[in-house]
Structure formats: structure tokens, C-alpha cells
Amino acid sequence: xxxxxxxxxxxxxxxxxxxxxxxxxxxxxxxxxxxxxxxxxxxxxxxxxxxxxxxxxxxxxxxxxxxxxxxxxxxxxxxxxxxxxxxxxxxxxxxxxxxxxxxxxxxxxxxxxxxxxxxxxxxxxxxxxxxxxxxxxxxxxxxxxxxxxxxxxxxxxxxxxxxxxxxxxxxxxxxxxxxxxxxxxxxxxxxxxxxxxxxxxxxxxxxx
Amino acid sequence: xxxxxxxxxxxxxxxxxxxxxxxxxxxxxxxxxxxxxxxxxxxxxxxxxxxxxxxxxxxxxxxxxxxxxxxxxxxxxxxxxxxxxxxxxxxxxxxxxxxxxxxxxxxxxxxxxxxxxxxxxxxxxxxxxxxxxxxxxxxxxxxxxxxxxxxxxxxxxxxxxxxxxxxxxxxxxxxxxxxxxxxxxxxxxxxxxx
Numbered sequence: 240x241x242x243x244x245x246x247x248x249x250x251x252x253x254x255x256x257x258x259x260x261x262x263x264x265x266x267x268x269x270x271x272x273x274x275x276x277x278x279x280x281x282x283x284x285x286x287x288x289x290x291x292x293x294x295x296x297x298x299x300x301x302x303x304x305x306x307x308x309x310x311x312x313x314x315x316x317x318x319x320x321x322x323x324x325x326x327x328x329x330x331x332x333x334x335x336x337x338x339x340x341x342x343x344x345x346x347x348x349x350x351x352x353x354x355x356x357x358x359x360x361x362x363x364x365x366x367x368x369x370x371x372x373x374x375x376x377x378x379x380x381x382x383x384x385x386x387x388x389x390x391x392x393x394x395x396x397x398x399x400x401x402x403x404x405x406x407x408x409x410x411x412x413x414x415x416x417x418x419x420x421x422x423x424x425x426x427x428x429x430x431x432x433x434x435x436x437x438x439x440x441x442x443x444x445x446x447x
Numbered sequence: 448x449x450x451x452x453x454x455x456x457x458x459x460x461x462x463x464x465x466x467x468x469x470x471x472x473x474x475x476x477x478x479x480x481x482x483x484x485x486x487x488x489x490x491x492x493x494x495x496x497x498x499x500x501x502x503x504x505x506x507x508x509x510x511x512x513x514x515x516x517x518x519x520x521x522x523x524x525x526x527x528x529x530x531x532x533x534x535x536x537x538x539x540x541x542x543x544x545x546x547x548x549x550x551x552x553x554x555x556x557x558x559x560x561x562x563x564x565x566x567x568x569x570x571x572x573x574x575x576x577x578x579x580x581x582x583x584x585x586x587x588x589x590x591x592x593x594x595x596x597x598x599x600x601x602x603x604x605x606x607x608x609x610x611x612x613x614x615x616x617x618x619x620x621x622x623x624x625x626x627x628x629x630x631x632x633x634x635x636x637x638x639x640x641x
Contacts, residue, residue, distance in 0.1 A: 347593025411590030
């Protein structure tokens with residue numbers, strides 16, 4: 240027997256013949272049970288990339304801003320006497336929404352939100368026993384976050400700083416990483432890089 | 448305030464990459480600035496509200512966001528981001544990376560000039576942005592070149608598989624510029640809005 244469902248406003252929601260015909264007019268649609276996505280995506284505003292939910296409940300968001308890049312080779316003699324440098328992260332591991340530029344080492348926010356940035360900068364080439372301090376700085380458009388560290392006696396002539404912060408960014412804001420070492424006596428310190436082991440790396444993700 | 452009084456020059460490729468992800472470049476830039484100003488105005492108000500409430504000399508506040516922001520910006524204890532950064536010991540360096548990277552590229556031959564008469568922005572909008580941003584032109588160039596980069600990467604990501612699957616294509620350029628030229632010349636290429 241054919242059937243038809245109507246909502247409280249008298250709008251036709253579905254029928255046995257045509258399925259749900261139109262829920263656009265219903266401004267407060269409610270589900271009576273789980274929404275089974277099958278193999279389909281939740282997409283926004285006519286887009287084709289969205290949220291995928293597997294049968295086991297794992298969620299993937301293929302266009303969610305998320306990137307990881309690292310420095311693939313040493314940058315020699317770039318700091319040590321207080322010189323602040325922009326850290327190079329020239330090799331991308333992934334960049335889901337094309338927001339990171341490995342030519343300028345800069346992330347550009349596609350939408351306003353809260354972004355988690357995390358990474359590390361490893362330094363070497365400092366003279367042994369040189370008492371040095373340094374800082375690593377998340378430099379975003381609206382604000383900067385600086386972590387200062389002490390490399391101690393630097394007997395092993397190496398050190399570095401890690402960073403992590405959730406940063407408020409407006410659409411089109413940029414973020415990059417600055418780094419400086421002081422007390423070496425000259426700009427003889429190197430920012431470390433390697434083609435396989437990530438020693439100096441920068442990652443970010445839109446979290447809210 | 449008028450910034451970039453001679454406009455912003457892009458190469459033809461940069462402009463094409465931009466138009467891969469926005470349908471109107473100037474409208475997009477204008478919209479980003481307007482939205483940024485509103486967000487920073489609201490952030491400024493939220494940041495200063497406790498100070499205003501604790502200030503016994505303040506007996507009433509405007510009920511309008513623009514007027515309230517204007518009141519905050521006029522306070523003697525208000526300082527722009529640049530003023531705060533330069534007052535630090537040692538002073539925070541002024542970031543010019545985006546502008547430096549833009550200026551490092553020689554743009555000649557086939558170019559497009561956005562905003563040939565400059566970008567005019569209301570003073571209140573400028574001041575709300577400068578409460579948080581060191582330099583407005585640096586921010587605009589960063590926004591624009593970030594979007595150019597996004598457009599380039601998305602264009603290549605979208606069309607590289609199409610080219611690879613096209614039996615009529617036997618070789619492809621080994622440079623990014625060459626690949627973009629090839630993509631733009633394809634009859635099936637569509638920019639944003641087409």
C-alpha cells in the first residue's frame with residue numbers, strides 16, 4: 240500500500256514511491272534514528288569533498304587544513320649571535336588543503352578558526368662550552384608565541400627548541416616559525432635538516 | 448586610508464592561479480579585509496571589556512560595536528600591535544617576509560594589476576586590524592600570495608591526474624610554470640565559476 244509522511248507543518252517528507260522528496264523547506268529537520276551515510280560524504284554548500292565516516296566509525300576529512308613540512312638539509316651559520324631567522328621547512332609530507340607554501344615556509348589560514356601548530360627546531364654547530372640561549376617563535380598574524388630555552392654549556396654543540404600552541408587565526412592570516420640563538424659569539428650555529436629523519440619540522444591543523 | 452596606491456601587480460600565472468579558487472580577485476581581497484576588520488574589532492572589544500568595567504572613570508559605554516571600538520582606540524592606555532612590539536626589550540622585529548618574498552619576484556611581460564587606484568579602507572577598519580597586526584600591507588600581501596599558492600596547488604592537484612589519464616598527452620613539462628601553462632591551455636580547463 241502506498242504511504243506518505245508529512246511533518247507537523249503539513250509538508251510532505253517522503254513517500255513509498257519517491258523517497259524523501261524535499262526537506263529543504265523544513266528548517267528544523269530531525270532524525271528519528273541514526274543517519275547511515277553508506278559510502279557517501281557529508282559535504283557543504285555544493286562541494287564534493289567532505290566528511291567521510293567508515294562503517295567502523297572512523298572519520299576522515301580530506302580537505303581539513305592539515306600539513307607537515309620539514310627541513311631537508313642543514314642551513315649553515317644562520318644564527319648564534321642573536322640573529323633571528325625564518326626557519327626553512329622546504330619539504331612537504333602532506334598539505335591537505337594546499338594552505339602551506341614551502342617557498343616561503345608560510346601557512347595561510349583558509350578560514351577563521353583555532354589552529355594547532357607544533358614542531359621543533361634543532362640547532363648544531365655551536366662551539367663547545369659556549370653558554371647560549373635561544374628561542375623559537377610561532378609568528379602568526381594576530382600574535383606571536385615565543386619559547387625561550389637554555390642550551391647550557393653546549394658541550395655537545397647541539398640543542399634546539401620545540402613548540403606547540405593553539406592559535407586564533409582569521410581567514411587569510413599567516414603563520415611561520417622564527418628562531419634565534421644568542422651567546423655563541425658569532426652566527427656560526429646551524430639549523431639542522433635531514434632528508435629522512437625529521438629534526439626541524441612544522442605541522443599545523445585546524446582544530447576548531 | 449589608501450594602501451597599495453599603484454595597485455598590486457601579479458604575473459599572468461599568479462592571477463590565473465588566484466582565479467582557480469576565487470571568482471573575483473578584487474572582491475575576494477576586499478572581503479578578506481572587511482571580515483578581518485570586523486573580527487579584530489570584536490576581539491578588541493572582548494579583550495578590553497574587563498578593563499573598561501574596572502575603570503571607575505568610565506560610567507557608560509556605547510551600545511554600538513563601532514563606537515565602542517572607537518572609544519577603546521582613543522584611550523591613552525591603548526597601543527597598536529606595532530607600538531607594543533617596538534616597546535619590548537629587546538623589541539620584536541617587524542615581520543616583512545611576505546612583502547619581501549613578493550618584492551623579490553620581477554613581474555614584467557604579461558601582468559595583471561589589481562586595484563590600480565589602490566585599496567581604500569575605512570580608518571576604523573584599519574585601526575582595528577592594526578590593534579593585532581604589525582603592518583597592513585604585509586598582511587594583505589600575505590593573504591593574497593597565500594591564496595595564489597593555494598590556487599596553484601589545487602589546480603595542479605586537480606589537473607595532473609587528468610593529464611596523466613589523457614592518451615593524447617605523451618609528455619608534460621618538467622617545471623611548475625610549464626605545467627600551469629599546459630593546464631591553462633587545455634580546452635577542458637575551467638577556472639572558478641565557469
